[in-house]
Amino acid sequence: xxxxxxxxxxxxxxxxxxxxxxxxxxxxxxxxxxxxxxxxxxxxxxxxxxxxxxxxxxxxxxxxxxxxxxxxxxxxxxxxxxxxxxxxxxxxxxxxxxxxxxxxxxxxxxxxxxxxxxxxxxxxxxxxxxxxxxxxxxxxxxxxxxxxxxxxxxxxxxxxxxxxxxxxxxxxxxxxxxxxxxxxxxxxxxxxxxxxxxxxxxxxxxxxxxxxxxxxxxxxxxxxxxxxxxxxxxxxxxxxxxxxxxxxxxxxxxxxxxxxxxxxxxxxxxxxxxxxxxxxxxxxxxxxxxxxxxxxxxxxxxxxxxxxxxxxxxxxxxxxxxxxxxxxxxxxxxxxxxxxxxxxxxxxxxxxxxxxxxxxxxxxxxxxxxxxxxxxxxxxxxxxxxxxxxxxxxxxxxxxxxx
Amino acid sequence: xxxxxxxxxxxxxxxxxxxxxxxxxxxxxxxxxxxxxxxxxxxxxxxxxxxxxxxxxxxxxxxxxxxxxxxxxxxxxxxxxxxxxxxxxxxxxxxxxxxxxxxxxxxxxxxxxxxxxxxxxxxxxxxxxxxxxxxxxxxxxxxxxxxxxxxxxxxxxxxxxxxxxxxxxxxxxxxxxxxxxxxxxxxxxxxxxxxxxxxxxxxxxxxxxxxxxxxxxxxxxxxxxxxxxxxxxxxxxxxxxxxxxxxxxxxxxxxxxxxxxxxxxxxxxxxxxxxxxxxxxxxxxxxxxxxxxxxxxxxxxxxxxxxxxxxxxxxxxxxxxxxxxxxxxxxxxxxxxxxxxxxxxxxxxxxxxxxxxxxxxxxxxxxxxxxxxxxxxxxxxxxxxxxxxxxxxxxxxxxxxxx
Numbered sequence: 001x002x003x004x005x006x007x008x009x010x011x012x013x014x015x016x017x018x019x020x021x022x023x024x025x026x027x028x029x030x031x032x033x034x035x036x037x038x039x040x041x042x043x044x045x046x047x048x049x050x051x052x053x054x055x056x057x058x059x060x061x062x063x064x065x066x067x068x069x070x071x072x073x074x075x076x077x078x079x080x081x082x083x084x085x086x087x088x089x090x091x092x093x094x095x096x097x098x099x100x101x102x103x104x105x106x107x108x109x110x111x112x113x114x115x116x117x118x119x120x121x122x123x124x125x126x127x128x129x130x131x132x133x134x135x136x137x138x139x140x141x142x143x144x145x146x147x148x149x150x151x152x153x154x155x156x157x158x159x160x161x162x163x164x165x166x167x168x169x170x171x172x173x174x175x176x177x178x179x180x181x182x183x184x185x186x187x188x189x190x191x192x193x194x195x196x197x198x199x200x201x202x203x204x205x206x207x208x209x210x211x212x213x214x215x216x217x218x219x220x221x222x223x224x225x226x227x228x229x230x231x232x233x234x235x236x237x238x239x240x241x242x243x244x245x246x247x248x249x250x251x252x253x254x255x256x257x258x259x260x261x262x263x264x265x266x267x268x269x270x271x272x273x274x275x276x277x278x279x280x281x282x283x284x285x286x287x288x289x290x291x292x293x294x295x296x297x298x299x300x301x302x303x304x305x306x307x308x309x310x311x312x313x314x315x316x317x318x319x320x321x322x323x324x325x326x327x328x329x330x331x332x333x334x335x336x337x338x339x340x341x342x343x344x345x346x347x348x349x350x351x352x353x354x355x356x357x358x359x360x361x362x363x364x365x366x367x368x369x370x371x372x373x374x375x376x377x378x379x380x381x382x383x384x385x386x387x388x389x390x391x392x393x394x395x396x397x398x399x400x401x402x403x
Numbered sequence: 404x405x406x407x408x409x410x411x412x413x414x415x416x417x418x419x420x421x422x423x424x425x426x427x428x429x430x431x432x433x434x435x436x437x438x439x440x441x442x443x444x445x446x447x448x449x450x451x452x453x454x455x456x457x458x459x460x461x462x463x464x465x466x467x468x469x470x471x472x473x474x475x476x477x478x479x480x481x482x483x484x485x486x487x488x489x490x491x492x493x494x495x496x497x498x499x500x501x502x503x504x505x506x507x508x509x510x511x512x513x514x515x516x517x518x519x520x521x522x523x524x525x526x527x528x529x530x531x532x533x534x535x536x537x538x539x540x541x542x543x544x545x546x547x548x549x550x551x552x553x554x555x556x557x558x559x560x561x562x563x564x565x566x567x568x569x570x571x572x573x574x575x576x577x578x579x580x581x582x583x584x585x586x587x588x589x590x591x592x593x594x595x596x597x598x599x600x601x602x603x604x605x606x607x608x609x610x611x612x613x614x615x616x617x618x619x620x621x622x623x624x625x626x627x628x629x630x631x632x633x634x635x636x637x638x639x640x641x642x643x644x645x646x647x648x649x650x651x652x653x654x655x656x657x658x659x660x661x662x663x664x665x666x667x668x669x670x671x672x673x674x675x676x677x678x679x680x681x682x683x684x685x686x687x688x689x690x691x692x693x694x695x696x697x698x699x700x701x702x703x704x705x706x707x708x709x710x711x712x713x714x715x716x717x718x719x720x721x722x723x724x725x726x727x728x729x730x731x732x733x734x735x736x737x738x739x740x741x742x743x744x745x746x747x748x749x750x751x752x753x754x755x756x757x758x759x760x761x762x763x764x765x766x767x768x769x770x771x772x773x774x775x776x777x778x779x780x781x782x783x784x785x786x787x788x789x790x791x792x793x794x795x796x797x798x799x800x801x802x803x804x805x806x
Contacts, residue, residue: 130550130551131551133547133589134544134547134548134551136547137540137543137544137546137547137548138544138547140540140543140544141537141540141541141543141544143540144536144537144539144540144541145537145540147533148533148534148537186536
């Protein structure tokens with residue numbers, strides 16, 4: 001009998017943790033595990049708003065895959081997934097192909113632009129190390145150029161962030177800290193800079209309690225952020241946005257638009273013929289794709305309904321990590337012949353950062369604010385590093401104040 | 404009898420040093436000295452190739468004017484000169500005007516593009532703190548963008564430097580050091596990056612001895628620089644350059660073109676009706692403008708013939724600083740009633756840096772190379788700071804290895 005082949009697509013939270021869980025729990029030669037990823041590093045998607053604003057170096061958010069995997073147990077292939085030939089149990093890569101007995105799909109998210117005109121072409125999105133260092137450099141370039149223009153262009157100093165969800169607000173929090181630094185660096189009055197958050201819903205941070213929302217909004221406003229709530233982006237142009245509120249249109253010139261207003265699963269799933277809603281497969285309780293007993297889906301490509309409110313759980317790092325536990329358990333159960341377990345999400349609480357030393361959060365029914373929430377956020381970030389790579393990884397990449 | 408008014412236009416090497424010389428030598432209330440400058444800082448033009456490449460922070464190259472002037476003796480006005488009404492002894496500023504009894508013009512250089520098509524519109528030039536930090540950010544943005552493009556654009560990683568004179572080669576030297584850092588920062592193979600120096604003359608560093616030129620060229624080539632000598636830039640487009648060599652045309656796609664191939668004096672001189680050649684006034688031996696007994700010209704706006712070779716001295720910091728001595732002496736002579744002295748340039752030697760720890764130079768008839776030349780360059784830089792602001796300025800802004 002030949003060794004079963006497990007192929008894991010994507011080294012995000014779900015795929016990476018599935019790989020490290022397997023390497024811990026598998027016996028020698030129990031399975032041949034291959035992890036496929038476009039880059040030779042894993043990155044912390046939930047930290048990306050920081051290097052996007054320029055408040056943290058992007059290298060702090062990424063981890064070399066070979067620093068975390070045990071090469072005796074997991075083989076790493078650096079390549080880009082083109083298509084999954086699910087009926088042939090084969091994955092087509094840009095530079096080759098792989099066959100599998102078991103597949104784990106952890107291909108992550110793409111921005112969802114809801115068909116808003118020009119958004120795909122003209123807005124940045126916070127999605128990868130590559131994309132965020134481009135945002136950082138783009139922002140710096142606007143500041144660096146401003147004093148060189150004969151006719152001063154206010155659009156260079158106008159920054160639109162679309163979406164007031166988790167990522168939008170966390171990015172806004174970092175920008176609020178970064179703007180004064182950039183003004184100092186490039187000899188520009190803070191007063192000339194506008195940072196505008198546009199959100200279609202009537203409130204920021206939907207899902208958070210009103211008290212927390214009010215705290216966040218007041219804090220960010222005190223740092224000079226403008227909010228345009230109940231406002232839709234109708235169009236994103238090369239040089240700005242057209243907004244709509246109560247049927248009134250407003251055009252704002254801006255060289256920088258960052259869209260955080262929506263995510264979807266990876267479009268490779270639809271291309272590969274899976275039944276998916278916005279790139280997400282509505283998985284079975286054991287995290288397998290319906291009709292495919294050997295295909296698991298984790299992370300942002302997995303759609304799971306929260307039965308309490310009959311709506312999908314939002315895609316987060318927390319849920320992806322929990323899924324990796326179920327997924328690795330169930331893979332071993334299939335190989336060894338055992339009982340497959342059902343996935344049950346258990347929320348450990350949520351904290352949204354609002355810049356340096358500031359955050360809001362909810363753990364159980366307890367509200368957290370300011371320094372306490374910010375400390376909790378760092379604990380969450382460090383805990384993940386501990387789960388992934390043990391204490392040495394926390395020391396290397398953790399958010400620590402050692403001195 | 405009223406106190407004579409001296410107005411100094413520009414806080415470059417010539418203007419700034421004239422102001423500080425005057426404040427040292429003048430008695431109380433002997434003259435009312437006003438220094439006019441666009442920015443509230445003086446900068447080291449000869450260092451600008453470093454922040455342009457990103458190897459030194461731009462703040463290291465600038466000095467707050469109020470840190471150097473004695474407010475009891477010199478009044479500083481931050482404003483932009485629009486025109487000199489020489490017949491009315493008046494200077495028109497953007498936000499006001501000043502009358503003078505004596506004028507010192509030290510308005511510096513502008514790039515000279517010799518009518519080459521598109522150069523003015525599409526090429527960067529190394530001329531001010533504002534311009535160089537834009538160059539630095541532009542270069543970084545190219546690197547940051549490269550891995551985000553679906554179709555890789557080689558023009559993002561192609562850098563053309565026009566001109567192989569002093570500034571061009573010093574900039575190339577810094578770029579050669581910076582490129583590997585940027586490749587590391589943005590995950591790009593060094594092999595993909597081209598840095599091309601284009602020069603119409605058959606050699607780099609015209610004016611230097613062949614031995615020194617050979618050393619410089621071999622060193623820079625070993626760091627991956629390409630030279631295209633005896634080659635003209637026919638046109639600079641938004642996306643590259645058209646070159647011509649021996650009547651053969653070659654087009655090279657490049658998003659970054661930096662022109663260092665020529666300088667001229669400030670065009671305000673011609674606008675103000677002075678007789679000028681490429682913005683430079685051919686001054687009398689005592690540095691006064693012909694026909695204007697109360698107008699001195701120093702620095703890049705002054706044209707002085709080197710009678711040994713019957714050609715103008717090239718505009719350098721060294722000559723500007725020496726001119727400030729003659730200029731301040733002659734101003735005091737006019738006020739006090741004394742003998743005006745003639746300007747005599749005395750070359751103290753020249754050193755061109757070639758990146759970190761490398762340089763070539765000639766002091767007297769002695770050739771300097773490598774570490775020795777590089778150390779000499781730092782001594783020259785520090786000596787200027789000493790002349791300008793004494794030991795405290797050397798400590799604050801000098802190129803020192805303190806540890």
